[in-house]
Amino acid sequence: MIALSLNELIKALNAQLVGDDLIIESVSTDTREQMQQALFVALVGERFDAHNYAQQAIEHGAAALLVSKKLAVEVPQLVVKDTRVALGQLASYLRNKLALNCCAITGSNGKTTVKEMTTAILSQGFEVLATQGNFNNDIGVPLSLLRANEKHQLGVLELGANHIGEIAYTVSLVQPKVALINNVSAAHIEGFGSQDGVLKAKSELFTELGYQQLALCEYQSSYQDYLDNAASPAKIEHFSLDNVNADYYASNIETLGLNGSCFTLHTPKGDCAAQVNLAGEHNVKNAVAAAALALNMGASLEQVKQGLAQLDKVPGRVNLQSLNDSVSLIDDSYNANPASFNAAINILANFEGKRFLIAGAMGEMGQQTKQVHKDLVKRALDSDIGLYSYGASFDEVLAELGQSSLGFASHEALCQQLITTLEQQHEPCLVLVKGSRSTQMEQVVQQLQQYYKKGSEC
Template structure:
């Protein structure tokens, strides 16, 4: 965070100061990880009130509080900024810090792949300058402000991921970030409970383009079915379109997967062509890479830096992460989250693996009335691809499962069956190759399956 006086924060939040005017250089909202140098901002949620920890953080050395009402019985040296709503104040202070930072900013959203695109773009930007990128899943109305508060004067690029569970979420966060470049990676059947329909998802994601100024650049996935939905916002903006087909400003060709299931392809922009090999598995990640390339071009980054960054980019945990606990077994850990589109991409990926292909599926959450139909569609898609064994766990995933004996109520029984499959195959052939794809929504905690498979098989190395 860039140093700022408490009086300046009082001005942007329309708050009142009790105590001395002091310099603020860090804001924390979690009392468990507080340090003495932080200003503590007390958030209030449905099941918690950060104000109950004010005395505790002061005892840890905190000298600045940002609160909804004055706190009593505190040491005299503690300064308080009293605001109407600390959540709103968090956004206002974050926006101020962003204004003070001289940083080129990209805002990224989408139903699938936005975190992968963020990681790819961050890797590219780091080859050109100091870069701040969203960490983990800090992409909501609290996470985005906290990310913006980490901006420093020395940063040159900021890559901000934005999620949404309802209309208006992105409109709020994009106005805090005031990006130079904005992109919707795609629209798919995710969080339908909050949006009601795919059109609702598209409209909510498109809010990101409304946060661009007249000099901003909109990066547009021309393969998305909902581009026309955003056309009114896009008409007055400079655009860079990308596609898997050659009609767009930016496109790719000659796509193949290498022996590690990682894409190799050529990308083309304005008559120039470049070859690149990704370090992230999955044919669908060529499209994610194209999105990152388009954003990098919008930032003015060279093709050489783009390819260097892409070659160094790594996937985030639980997102098509390849684990090889021994010579026989490959585990594709795609357990972080799931929707219909990403499920199909992952199934297509494992179907290209050598040897025995096993797919372990957990429920996709937040699908509302479409849940049964979407899970059934996944089951049909599995049947159309080269999957040797298909196991499911969860209340809704049973609708994807044609064989009742392959649906499990517990992790223990599921893991035991997969280990039997692995042991049986290796006993029959010491050189047997097995690939296990594990995927489901965050709520399903499918990483438990990944961890058990890796740990059980590492012991045999």
């Protein structure tokens, strides 16, 4: 972040300054952090009020506070009507002050992977500000923008949502030159009511665009017409896995197994040979989407090729690692929905050896919960994939199918049984771990890593 004075922010935030002016060099919403010359933002939620922890923030180094009521403290305070709104205003002010040129990405699946691919490409020639971790909601996006400084030439921002209106808000802060909707499927459906609700929420990324901006969406998808209409009056281009009528697509796709794929990338700016080091055909489409974004943000075809080739790991997302000479692990534990589980099963189905899907329950599926878990179980079993599941949403389905032994009450029990099975195998094994955030399937990944590293029981 660049240095800003409190006086400078009075007008931008419609704030009252209580105390003396000073310079802030960072912004924080977390009282657990050590803060250096920081502005602490006292957010208020349904179950918390950070105003109650303002003194703790000061003890950790906060130089000033952004509050919605004057507090009895000794540091300067910017008093505003709503600290959450003011956080967004502050982020927008900084983005405009730096004139940071941004692109934005959303979608039901793959948005983080596309963000990482786009960042890897653009980093070949630019200083890039990119979303870190899961900072993609109405708090995370402003905090991501507030990391910007004079060195950053481009921004790559991931926008997520669990309710209508969230993306409309965050895209208004980012003001992207190029916006991409990677796909639309049943994800967080409980918060949106239906898949149509998901589509409406994702389309908010396009409805905020104007004549000078570009919208990118998947060609010949079931929702293309809806998104094309939502993007008007912006310019529209389309990407596809392999449809030659799209603006961006791949051909000559050759799988490298768990090591990814090589292909020919076709774009309006020319063609090039490319390789992506993440397994699964869906990651070829993610690479095409990232190339479309990056090229429209100023990258060259050579930078696309170099950036994709250099990206080999995205934490928690199809992250391949070797546990020993015969057991490989794919950590895809970050999140899950029906479409991403199908992609995971496709990867396993193409592996020549013993395949194991370690599945955490899918959250926020609403009335579809039972059906999507039943479909997943049936497809895994029909594909001759060993299934180990965790989460209550699997229990009823497994009981109906006479497969209750495939469900586990704890990560530890699941892991112990899995390791026992793996040690009995005499052929290569591939274990893929996946689940919604609420199931914390990364714990299974960590326990497997620890077991094979130390040779001790999980």
